[in-house]
Amino acid sequence: MRDVRSSPHLPAGGIEMPSSLTWLDHDAAAHARSTTLLALLDQPETRDELGIGGIRDALSDQLFPGTSVIQTRLRYMLLLPRLFIGLEASKVRARDFAERARQDELALNDRLADEEGAFGRDSGHKLKRLASSVYWAGMRSWGILARPGSQQDYFSAIAQIRSDRSSKLARDDGMEDLEPTAQTWHASLEKLVAPSALEEGSLSLTAEEARFIREQWKIHHPHTLLVWLAQDEVRLKECADARFPWLHPQMSTAPQPLRDLVEHARRFSGLAHGAALVYNLALAEASGNEDRRKEYSHALAAWIDGVPASGIGDWNVERFWEQVERAGRPVHARTREFVDAWLKLVRTGHADSPQSRKLVRDRERALKRTLSRFNAENLDRWGGASGLGVLNYRWGITRRHLADLLHGLEAA
Template identity: 40%
Template sequence: MSSLAWIDFDEAERQRAQRIMALFQERETRDELGLGGIRDSIADHLFPGTSTIQTRLRYMLFIPWLFQMLEGSSAGADQLASEARALENRLANALKAGGESNGVIGRDAGADLQRLPSSVYWAGLGTWGIRLFPGSTDNLFSSMRHLQRARPRVRESEDSASEAQALQIWTPTLPARPTDLLDHTQFKLSLDEAQFIIDRLIAHQPHSLLAFLARSGSSQAECDNIWEHPHLADFPDDARTLVGHGAIFSSVMHGASLLYNLLLSRLRDRAEWIEKYEVRFAEWQSSLDMAGIRAWSLDAFWAAIDHPAHSIRPAAKRFVAEWLGLLTAGNVLDGALTPAARLVQDRERRLKTSQSRFANRAVRDRWTGASGVEPLTFRWAQAKSHLRDLASAE
């Protein structure tokens, strides 16, 4: 049946495609040197279901609650999509009425909001096992009427129970929707809501660092990087190893990003930009733990970060290996004709072809002076915010 076409596709592939589509729309994930697959593999191991544009944790409950209001409707797919948008806009107003301002998606845009909260959190809802329906929101709207008709009314056998589960949209343990949700609401979780989310993480992402931190309550760390966490020694072995790899990778490759910006600044002949990146590049070099970097095993790194949702291209691995080789040999210098500069320029040219900023002056002239200049943190900021919301439940 065409209304159930989503069932015919492999769920892992569908979720991978949804994550990729979401990443294309996140400004923070712009990837000038082709390191995004590596970055996201690490982030999805440590903090699965998060993304850089998530704001507050209770949206993981708001979205199911809003979509539950549409269940039983006889409206068509387009009308359901319109009604869902209206509900999400009403939610923004209810949050503002409840005194919330920080983290309200659509606070300023109102009805003109382009990126709805449901699209921001949809993949995460599936990853955490809150959403059981395997398709997109459009798939859901197209299938809604059939799902209502097809659910077994009586569960007399294991087969009928299995069929009922397959037709569920949300996990049956979802907490009850507040009656005043669309009048005034807040981001603060109740204790039952917080425990529900922790239970979902433990059940569906048991080996993740996010589940460990949520369960253990080690959520009050205000460190900027996960490898600076005060309870790092208590992390599970695999997570602690991966965090260590992430720390070195972030440190090593930050220099390539800084050099990229410095080289472009020189081509643009912008003195203030040049000075800024020369200073930052020198500070980066002086901060490196070269003993740790020389002891770092790339083979162990690639094995540790392997993730079914991300395919890391051989060219990306070569770029990392060549940059690391130059660094350990002491050949990462900031001159325009150095091997390091040629490596960075060649990498960007191969990735962007005719849109390369090094090869296309018109594209370069539109550059605003900063591209990926901050060290990689693997979505720790978003995970930290979610853990803070869990810890603040009452």
């Protein structure tokens, strides 16, 4: 007889808690299945093969707004605005502004090259996507960038920005405006981040910078997990060992709305991982890869073993969909139908069945059409594992940002 129990840090009911499943019997087959599942949970693959990325992003935006999986270090949120503030005040011609910004940003990358998480460490000046494009939406979300529009819109408007600033400075009473950068960037940035910060080659926040960012989070996203974690230094420290947000030691003390959101995220993460296992198992069977078929068959069996303790049985899915829609990201009706159909199969004991294979096969074909890996001519495009990355809702980069924030606060 098998018994799958949660770790002490796991909220009641945990469908797929990496490194937290405890197998209490000595059944060799069961042990093999659990070992296989835990190994697969470590897969870094993040491809969205079954089209559920919109749901993942909707929950991520509610938990950790302004973040992105391709961000690296938190101080870029301040260094980049300081770079642009300096350029706005320079005599660089408007038509040359975008190219000069690129060159200055590449030079900044050179100075930061020895820092962990620095952009362009490997590609150097051949870097195609600069940090500014990665952080642009986040700077606006946190109230650091006050201007609407894309980065390209900003570059195109430089002449107008300068004109507006000149008009603002020429006040009727002859007094100098003390906040000349407020129309584009937060009014505090020019004093908060000295120009010398661009020369120092450091991605470590100062204490003042850390407090500023934390305050911006509180102002613009007051009821998020990001803010709740950041407001207490003990909670910040405990983020380091929490592999997923729901495994944070103090999650049970969070406000009820946050606990509800995290619990929805946890259950959907587990549900999505089960569908990914079926997807890869179906591909292994279609391609005749017997080794992979056994691997995914064992992993799916282990996943199914954990379903009774997962909370899926009494999960209020209508409230889940209501939670998802709060982000203002519409979920396509077919995506919702797919998730609901997969959940029904799991609840009725048909997770490992011809119906489940047909469900994922039809879903992937509807998304990819002629490029579907289930088409005979495309089977060799499957590398043996795809779409297995466990949804953590940008927790990896958020945890890095929170570590940077804590380091800055402790520098006081």
